[in-house]
Amino acid sequence: MQQHQIVSREQWVAARKVHLAREKEFSRARERLAEERRALPWVKVDKSYMFDAPDGQVTLADLFKGRPQLVVQHVMFAPDWEAACKSCSFWADGFERMVPHLAARDTTMVAISLAPVPKLEAFKKRMGWSFDWVSSGRNDFNSDYGVSFTREQIEQGVPKYNFGTTPFYGPELPGISVFFRDEAGEIFHTYSCFARGLDMMNAAYQYLDLTPLGRHEEGLPYPMDWVRLRDQYESQAKSACCHG
Numbered sequence: 001m002q003q004h005q006i007v008s009r010e011q012w013v014a015a016r017k018v019h020l021a022r023e024k025e026f027s028r029a030r031e032r033l034a035e036e037r038r039a040l041p042w043v044k045v046d047k048s049y050m051f052d053a054p055d056g057q058v059t060l061a062d063l064f065k066g067r068p069q070l071v072v073q074h075v076m077f078a079p080d081w082e083a084a085c086k087s088c089s090f091w092a093d094g095f096e097r098m099v100p101h102l103a104a105r106d107t108t109m110v111a112i113s114l115a116p117v118p119k120l121e122a123f124k125k126r127m128g129w130s131f132d133w134v135s136s137g138r139n140d141f142n143s144d145y146g147v148s149f150t151r152e153q154i155e156q157g158v159p160k161y162n163f164g165t166t167p168f169y170g171p172e173l174p175g176i177s178v179f180f181r182d183e184a185g186e187i188f189h190t191y192s193c194f195a196r197g198l199d200m201m202n203a204a205y206q207y208l209d210l211t212p213l214g215r216h217e218e219g220l221p222y223p224m225d226w227v228r229l230r231d232q233y234e235s236q237a238k239s240a241c242c243h244g
Contacts, residue, residue, distance in 0.1 A: 054121060067108045067181075070107070076147075086227050086229050114142055114172070121133075146160065
């Protein structure tokens, strides 16, 4: 942790106002970026996708639940895994209670993974989540939208993740995809983001960025090495106490 100058309240307010001007500049830049994002061209979804849901099979159109906008959180959960990715679960904890608020603005949110429905439902129950979660294990949705890769692709090192800008680091990777359904029922892919593009959707990280220590990830084997499934922090603390 860097050393900090200790000043009077008046000096602190003066320094804070200087930084506030930078924050306002960033906010305006972010608003311009959001406008540019909304103005991006769209791609019509001509392919039919059938997903496995707890009550049977559903289409991509069904996932909208009658609303015009759909946000898909691609949660890493391979068919042979017993639990979802801990980092994806970190994001899922954050959006779990947002779903009704998004619905109030004509937007449906759903999680999609390759794992079969029984595994999704069991893990969802364990985590206490209520959002819709369907399986794409029997279609090409994950590969078509850039979050699942074959062994051949990885061995060849084809840089396909994050629009060809990021090397592979596994067969399952995180992402968010956004779709729009018009009054005629046609569906369009409007946006996707991956890797660091997901950062702003993690509210916990945004709170940590306000603190003196920040994310405090320096020196770790990788930045999110500290993250655990929500129900594992207590057991980790007990273990540390017992061996302390």
